[in-house]
Structures are given as C-alpha cells and as structure tokens.
Amino acid sequence: MTTPFELDAGGLRVAGLRAGSPGGMPVLALHGWLDNAASFVPLAARLPELDWALVDLPGHGLSDPLPADAAYTTPQAIVQVLAIMDALGWERCVLLGHSMGAAIASLVAAVAPRRTQALVAIEALGGLAAPASQTVERLRAHVAALAAFSDKQLRVFADIAAPVRARMLANQLDEPSARLLVERGVRAVAGGWSWRSDPRLMLPTAVRMTEDQVRDVLAAIECPAQVIYATPAQPYFPEPERSQRAALLAHGRLHTLPGHHHLHMDQPEAVAAVVRDFLGTVPRH
Numbered sequence: 001m002t003t004p005f006e007l008d009a010g011g012l013r014v015a016g017l018r019a020g021s022p023g024g025m026p027v028l029a030l031h032g033w034l035d036n037a038a039s040f041v042p043l044a045a046r047l048p049e050l051d052w053a054l055v056d057l058p059g060h061g062l063s064d065p066l067p068a069d070a071a072y073t074t075p076q077a078i079v080q081v082l083a084i085m086d087a088l089g090w091e092r093c094v095l096l097g098h099s100m101g102a103a104i105a106s107l108v109a110a111v112a113p114r115r116t117q118a119l120v121a122i123e124a125l126g127g128l129a130a131p132a133s134q135t136v137e138r139l140r141a142h143v144a145a146l147a148a149f150s151d152k153q154l155r156v157f158a159d160i161a162a163p164v165r166a167r168m169l170a171n172q173l174d175e176p177s178a179r180l181l182v183e184r185g186v187r188a189v190a191g192g193w194s195w196r197s198d199p200r201l202m203l204p205t206a207v208r209m210t211e212d213q214v215r216d217v218l219a220a221i222e223c224p225a226q227v228i229y230a231t232p233a234q235p236y237f238p239e240p241e242r243s244q245r246a247a248l249l250a251h252g253r254l255h256t257l258p259g260h261h262h263l264h265m266d267q268p269e270a271v272a273a274v275v276r277d278f279l280g281t282v283p284r285h
Contacts, residue, residue: 002041002054006062010083015062016055019044024051025117025279026093028085030101032123032262034197036061038180039098043264046272050279053088057101059198061184072201074127074209077104078111085115094279096120098264103127110220118282119225120275122264124237125245126218130208142206154199158192177265211241218248225252226278228271230263253278 002017016037020027027050031039037054038061044052056063058080059072066072081104085093094117097105102124109116130138157163163186167178186193209217227246233239246254255274257263264271 002044005053007084007087009080009087012058012066012080012083013064014055014058014084014087016053017041019052019054020048020050022051024049025282025284026051026088026090027053027096028081028088028090028093029054030057030081030095030097030105031055031060032099032101034060034185034195034201035098035101035181036184038184039262039265040096041180042177042268043272043275046268047276050094053084053090053093055084056184057104059201061196065198065200071206072198073207074104074107078108081105081108082112082115091115092117094118094120094282096122096275097124098122099124099261106221106225107217109223109225110217113220113222116221116223118223118279119221120228120278121225122228122271123230123234123261125227125242126209126214128205128208128236129211129214132210135207138204138208139206141204145203149200149203154195154197156189156191156194157186160186160193163193163195171262172260173262174266177262180265215245215248218245219250221249221252223251224278224282225249226274227252227254228263228274229254229256230259230261231256234261 002019005018006013006015029040036056040054059065092115095105095108102121103126105119106121106126109119163182164178167173167182185196187196229242233242246252257270259267
C-alpha cells in the first residue's frame with residue numbers, strides 16, 4: 001500500500017510515494033536513470049516495518065524537471081537529495097538507491113555523513129568514472145549535443161503495451177515490473193502515450209570523475225553500508241572494479257545475487273532479506 005505525496009524541495013516540486021510504517025526507520029529510496037519511484041514498490045511492500053519515502057528524482061516520473069537554466073550534475077543531485085530530506089523533516093535517514101540512485105546516495109553519504117544513518121547501494125557504488133584523458137572529448141560531445149538539442153516531443157506510443165514491451169526488452173524486466181515503471185513514467189498525449197522524463201537526461205554527461213576521485217569519495221563514507229550486486233556484472237561496471245570499490249567502505253558489506261540489473265524488482269524477497277538483516281545491525285540513533 002502506497003500513498004502519493006508532493007513536496008517543495010528547494011523550490012522544486014518533487015513527487016513520490018510513502019509506504020511502510022510511520023515511526024519506523026526512515027528510508028529515502030532513490031531510483032535509477034529514467035526509472036521512477038515505482039521502482040521500489042515491490043521492495044517496500046516486503047519491508048513494511050520501515051518508513052519509506054520513494055521519490056521521483058527531478059526530471060523523472062511525476063516530479064518537475066530542473067529549470068531550463070539548470071543542468072543535471074553531480075553537485076545538483078547531492079543538493080537536491082538533501083533538500084528532499086529537509087522537506088520530509090528528516091535530519092537523518094537511510095539512503096537506499098538503485099543504479100544512478102545508488103551512485104547519488106553514496107555521494108551524499110560521503111558529503112553529508114551526519115545526515116546519513118546508513119547506505120544501501122544496489123547495482124552501483126559511486127558514479128560512473130572516466131579517465132582524465134577523455135575530459136575534452138566528453139566536453140565537446142556535451143556542448144555539441146546541447147547546441148543541437150530541441151525540446152521536441154518524445155516518441156509517441158499508440159497504447160501503453162508498447163512502452164511496457166520496450167522496457168522489458170531494454171532492461172530484461174518481467175511484465176509486472178516493466179508496467180510499474182511505465183505507468184508512472186508516461187503521459188497521455190495526442191495519438192497515445194509518451195515518456196514523461198526530461199529529454200535533457202539523454203544528453204551525454206559533460207564531466208565524470210576519474211576512478212581515483214570516485215575511490216576518494218567511497219573511502220570517506222563513515223556510515224554502515226550494504227552493497228548488493230547482481231551477477232553476472234554489467235559491462236559498464238565490471239569486475240574486479242565493482243568489488244574493489246566496495247572494499248573501500250570503512251563499514252561495508254557486499255552481497256551478490258544471481259540476476260539482472262533490476263534485481264530489487266525481479267527478486268524483491270531476496271533483496272529484502274539482505275536489507276532487513278543489514279538494517280538490524282544499524283543503530284537507530
């Protein structure tokens with residue numbers, strides 16, 4: 001059972017879903033790139049003792065996009081998460097993220113240790129890295145894409161079954177999981193349905209940290225941390241890199257489960273068991 005909510009987070013309208021038990025351990029759930037709050041509905045249903053806030057990050061789901069003069073950057077994401085916590089009235093909470101959301105959560109844990117009770121990172125830890133030698137190449141690609149960008153209508157689907165099939169193919173999701181994401185991620189337009197997500201999210205990233213910078217971030221995380229990876233590893237986050245990152249956590253644990261990238265949706269019972277066991281070791285205050 002989830003309850004929709006909206007809040008003003010630093011001047012931006014952020015939408016989401018509340019679930020679980022008020023008064024339980026507060027958990028802020030941050031979804032992956034082009035996903036939305038519905039990503040965590042299956043997991044939250046299996047951990048009803050927690051006080052869940054499942055949010056649509058800016059430009060995703062039902063939340064507002066960033067203003068035209070603002071960019072989707074790492075510092076912006078950190079500030080936005082802290083603003084969401086402020087709007088919820090949470091001084092501290094557990095940050096639980098998947099993919100891009102896990103990368104953001106780990107950065108917030110490093111930057112704002114007093115506000116992070118614990119970290120659960122699913123299928124990512126730290127952001128995607130790039131060698132310093134690619135800096136100019138990435139900047140040129142971003143500037144060129146931005147110059148050519150137009151806020152045109154995204155692809156229109158005649159019926160909702162088509163985007164569901166697209167998500168199933170793109171992410172190896174089963175039909176119920178894909179439908180959860182799609183129903184919150186599309187809007188009715190002339191001729192059918194189109195994605196809600198901000199088209200600017202498709203622009204190439206202008207700047208990425210180097211692997212050394214990511215490792216510096218991870219080494220600064222002080223809170224208890226549980227990392228959950230699907231195996232086999234994703235090509236963009238391979239072994240041994242991903243295990244080496246987890247080993248940098250001062251108070252970290254690593255658990256792997258056979259499955260796909262959205263294992264928290266495909267295997268919510270197994271992921272919930274890992275999360276419940278971990279959070280049982282985390283001090284409440």
